[in-house]
Amino acid sequence: MTVLLGVAFTLLTLGSCWGHQPDRLDQEPELAFQPSKYGSLWPLPQKVQISEVSFKLSSSSFRITDAKESAAGPSCSLLQQAYRRYFEYIFGDVKTQNVNKGSRKGPAELLELQVWITSPDSECDGYPTVSSDESYELSVDQPVSVLKAPKVWGALHGLETFSQLVYEDEYGAKSINATSVSDFPRFAHRGILLDSSRHFLPIKVILSNLETMAMHKFNVFHWHIVDDPSFPYLSRTFPDLSRKGAYHPYTHVYTPTDVKMVIEFARLRGIRVVSEFDTPGHTQSWGKGQPDLLTPCYAGSKPSGTFGPVNPILNSTYTFMRQFFKEVSTVFPDAYVHLGGDEVDFTCWKSNPDIQKFMEQQGFGQDYRKLESFYIQKLLDIVTATNKGYIIWQEVFDNGVKLKPDTVVHVWISSSANSEMSNVTASGYTTILSAPWYLDYISTGQDWQKYYKVEPLSFNGTEKQKNLVIGGEACLWGEYVDATNLTPRLWPRASAVAERLWSAKEVTDITDAYSRLSVHRCRLVQRGVPAQPLSPSFCPHEYKGV
Numbered sequence: 001m002t003v004l005l006g007v008a009f010t011l012l013t014l015g016s017c018w019g020h021q022p023d024r025l026d027q028e029p030e031l032a033f034q035p036s037k038y039g040s041l042w043p044l045p046q047k048v049q050i051s052e053v054s055f056k057l058s059s060s061s062f063r064i065t066d067a068k069e070s071a072a073g074p075s076c077s078l079l080q081q082a083y084r085r086y087f088e089y090i091f092g093d094v095k096t097q098n099v100n101k102g103s104r105k106g107p108a109e110l111l112e113l114q115v116w117i118t119s120p121d122s123e124c125d126g127y128p129t130v131s132s133d134e135s136y137e138l139s140v141d142q143p144v145s146v147l148k149a150p151k152v153w154g155a156l157h158g159l160e161t162f163s164q165l166v167y168e169d170e171y172g173a174k175s176i177n178a179t180s181v182s183d184f185p186r187f188a189h190r191g192i193l194l195d196s197s198r199h200f201l202p203i204k205v206i207l208s209n210l211e212t213m214a215m216h217k218f219n220v221f222h223w224h225i226v227d228d229p230s231f232p233y234l235s236r237t238f239p240d241l242s243r244k245g246a247y248h249p250y251t252h253v254y255t256p257t258d259v260k261m262v263i264e265f266a267r268l269r270g271i272r273v274v275s276e277f278d279t280p281g282h283t284q285s286w287g288k289g290q291p292d293l294l295t296p297c298y299a300g301s302k303p304s305g306t307f308g309p310v311n312p313i314l315n316s317t318y319t320f321m322r323q324f325f326k327e328v329s330t331v332f333p334d335a336y337v338h339l340g341g342d343e344v345d346f347t348c349w350k351s352n353p354d355i356q357k358f359m360e361q362q363g364f365g366q367d368y369r370k371l372e373s374f375y376i377q378k379l380l381d382i383v384t385a386t387n388k389g390y391i392i393w394q395e396v397f398d399n400g401v402k403l404k405p406d407t408v409v410h411v412w413i414s415s416s417a418n419s420e421m422s423n424v425t426a427s428g429y430t431t432i433l434s435a436p437w438y439l440d441y442i443s444t445g446q447d448w449q450k451y452y453k454v455e456p457l458s459f460n461g462t463e464k465q466k467n468l469v470i471g472g473e474a475c476l477w478g479e480y481v482d483a484t485n486l487t488p489r490l491w492p493r494a495s496a497v498a499e500r501l502w503s504a505k506e507v508t509d510i511t512d513a514y515s516r517l518s519v520h521r522c523r524l525v526q527r528g529v530p531a532q533p534l535s536p537s538f539c540p541h542e543y544k545g546v
């Protein structure tokens with residue numbers, strides 16, 4: 001395998017030249033490359049056995065087909081499109097491929113991968129959910145390999161695994177070893193958060209990120225779509241929100257068509273799109289297009305001209321939220337909407353005499369957390385009425401707001417994450433973890449190791465509590481991220497999170513991980529993803545720019 005040899009050789013030759021980096025001691029250790037018995041699979045399947053029997057694959061004869069017995073036939077365009085995608089990933093640009101054809105006699109040729117959806121309802125036309133069956137079984141053998149999955153979601157993952165088993169031999173020809181895989185995710189919710197408010201993210205960069213997510217079996221795109229700096233979501237009901245709150249009313253907005261495109265592109269890759277509309281804080285941009293929504297702040301006895309969080313004491317606020325979230329519930333098909341609720345600054349509320357009066361009437365004393373809870377409680381009722389479930393940042397739970405039993409609490413504060421995970425699950429709520437995975441914090445060196453070593457269930461709690469952890473998300477906040485640097489900053493650092501959330505708990509061998517990840521990263525580069533390097537080394541097919 002030229003890929004493996006290349007990386008190994010380079011590490012050996014450069015081993016003595018790690019110079020000019022006085023602060024290396026703070027960093028994760030450099031690791032030595034040894035070919036893994038799992039090849040370059042990433043994330044590692046639950047059960048996999050790769051034999052030493054290898055077959056050739058050629059673009060002119062290899063086919064991906066529907067098994068006769070499959071519940072999803074040619075009319076399932078989700079699968080047909082995936083076959084085409086993976087054929088192209090496996091063989092690259094077919095025009096330049098045939099050079100090697102027939103140049104070598106020897107191993108038998110693998111001719112066909114049959115895809116067999118085994119349950120009567122393939123879910124081909126549905127949306128993935130938190131309880132989707134993502135399992136699959138793959139048997140690579142000659143002349144016919146079989147990929148079996150109850151639903152299309154597992155088939156998508158199995159196709160990715162199949163494509164990762166293909167490698168180039170020393171003559172540049174494609175080979176694959178006889179292999180058997182039985183696979184399913186450890187956690188149901190495996191997400192990436194992108195922030196399109198601090199910087200506008202063009203649709204193209206969002207779509208290519210979804211593509212890369214699918215290569216890692218990530219299944220949730222958490223779209224932190226609006227925030228203080230800008231409101232790019234074009235609302236049909238309240239068009240002034242983006243007209244006045246986006247960085248630019250035409251070029252820096254997501255139209256209803258754009259949003260639809262993102263959702264469908266994600267669905268075709270087994271990815272849910274969970275939108276976040278964070279309130280009552282983080283809402284400066286909302287105020288520009290919706291008068292009276294935000295609280296006027298006071299300087300002494302006069303309004304200062306600045307505004308704080310959403311004004312929780314006006315009926316008009318709730319009328320607005322009711323209409324707004326009604327729209328959101330129809331635009332985004334996912335069963336959950338993320339309602340934020342983090343980092344509410346009370347200074348402005350405290351300065352406002354009307355708010356003070358309201359606090360007194362309600363008997364809240366000086367406890368502004370009670371006012372926040374008053375607002376959130378009403379918002380949760382509004383969203384419940386749209387038949388959606390909700391995800392909220394941990395503060396909402398911390399402030400004692402009454403939550404529906406199926407609420408998902410999103411834990412992000414890293415200093416107390418273990419204690420918070422214990423508390424949230426002890427109260428019976430499901431939870432997702434992001435605290436250790438804020439990928440917008442950067443450092444040099446192999447920081448992926450830090451993300452890799454996280455064990456989401458390391459908190460104190462009963463088995464029942466641990467079962468309430470449905471997964472986690474890697475977050476890439478957008479203060480210093482736009483289309484120029486998003487992909488290399490996220491990948492392959494987020495790849496570490498992908499394996500932690502998919503693979504078995506026991507998969508913790510960091511040296512084996514490094515060996516697989518090095519080759520996986522080169523595969524990303526070969527597929528056109530500008531994923532940043534892990535260490536001094538080279539890829540057989542370097543990134544060529546766009």
Ligand SMILES: *[C@@H]1O[C@H](CO)[C@@H](O)[C@H](O)[C@H]1NC(C)=O
Pocket residue numbers: 036037038039050051052053054177
């Ligand atoms: C695949 O087969 C080849 C040829 O027998 C062998 O050298 C290689 O180690 C195998 N790959 C893996 C990952 O087992």
Ligand SMILES: *[C@@H]1O[C@H](CO)[C@@H](O)[C@H](O)[C@H]1NC(C)=O
Pocket residue numbers: 315
């Ligand atoms: C707001 O609505 C409540 C409940 O419907 C009502 O009692 C109250 O008078 C309203 N306040 C204003 C200022 O309209």
Ligand SMILES: *[C@@H]1O[C@H](CO)[C@@H](O)[C@H](O)[C@H]1NC(C)=O
Pocket residue numbers: 398416417419420423
């Ligand atoms: C969890 O609950 C305990 C007991 O009430 C409390 O002492 C601790 O501060 C809580 N942890 C967090 C992160 O809020």
Ligand SMILES: *[C@@H]1O[C@H](CO)[C@@H](O)[C@H](O)[C@H]1NC(C)=O
Pocket residue numbers: 418419458459460
């Ligand atoms: C678990 O609880 C024990 C005993 O109360 C404590 O010493 C330990 O630090 C806790 N571990 C974590 C990860 O919170």
